[in-house]
Amino acid sequence: MATTYKVLAQTGSSGSTGNGSQTLTATANINLYTVPASTQAVISTITICNQAAASASYRIAVRPSGTAVATQHYVAYDIAIAANDTTALTLGISLATTDIVTVYASAATMSFTAFGSEIA
Numbered sequence: 001m002a003t004t005y006k007v008l009a010q011t012g013s014s015g016s017t018g019n020g021s022q023t024l025t026a027t028a029n030i031n032l033y034t035v036p037a038s039t040q041a042v043i044s045t046i047t048i049c050n051q052a053a054a055s056a057s058y059r060i061a062v063r064p065s066g067t068a069v070a071t072q073h074y075v076a077y078d079i080a081i082a083a084n085d086t087t088a089l090t091l092g093i094s095l096a097t098t099d100i101v102t103v104y105a106s107a108a109t110m111s112f113t114a115f116g117s118e119i120a
Contacts, residue, residue, distance in 0.1 A: 005117045008043060009033035011103070012111030026108040029061075029069055033101045033114050043093040043101065043116040049086040052109035056081055059105075060089075060112075065098035073102075081110070 009032050011024050024030055035041045050056050057080050061073040081087055093101070093116075103112045 001119050003117050003119050006115075008041065008114040008116050008118070009101075010111065010113045012049075024103075024105055024108055024110060024112070026105060029102050029104050031100050032103045032112050034065070035095045035097055035099045036118070036120075037097060038120060039097060040119045041095040041099075041116055042119075043091060043095065043114050045088055045090045045115045046101075047086055047088045047113045047115075048081055048105075049111045049113075050081045050083060050107070050109065051111065052107055053083050054107070055083050056105060056107040056110055058103065058110060058112075061102045061104075062093055062095070063100050063102065064096075065100060069102050 011030060011032055048058050057078045059074060059078060060076040061069045062075055063069060063073040
């Protein structure tokens with residue numbers, strides 16, 4: 001099994017890169033990262049950056065493929081982030097094939113980055 005360490009996904013208001021990422025829209029759930037087929041992943045760190053001059057909040061959910069976001073999936077819920085600030089969460093989230101990390105921001109001026117490894 002090969003392990004690849006990398007930026008797993010990034011998303012923000014001006015566009016996105018990475019597997020399963022989308023342009024961030026305020027007050028909408030967006031799939032930040034979906035584990036590829038025949039792969040497992042470990043997210044070591046997620047950063048949340050608020051690029052606005054006003055405070056905001058965010059949510060992070062981890063869910064199995066094929067399920068809608070529900071209360072049991074949240075690892076962070078309506079966490080405040082100060083204006084022009086960045087938060088780094090070192091979590092060590094283990095993900096199976098096709099598991100999904102979903103994010104939500106109260107403002108479109110935020111961005112999320114997931115760092116970790118894929119095991120194929």
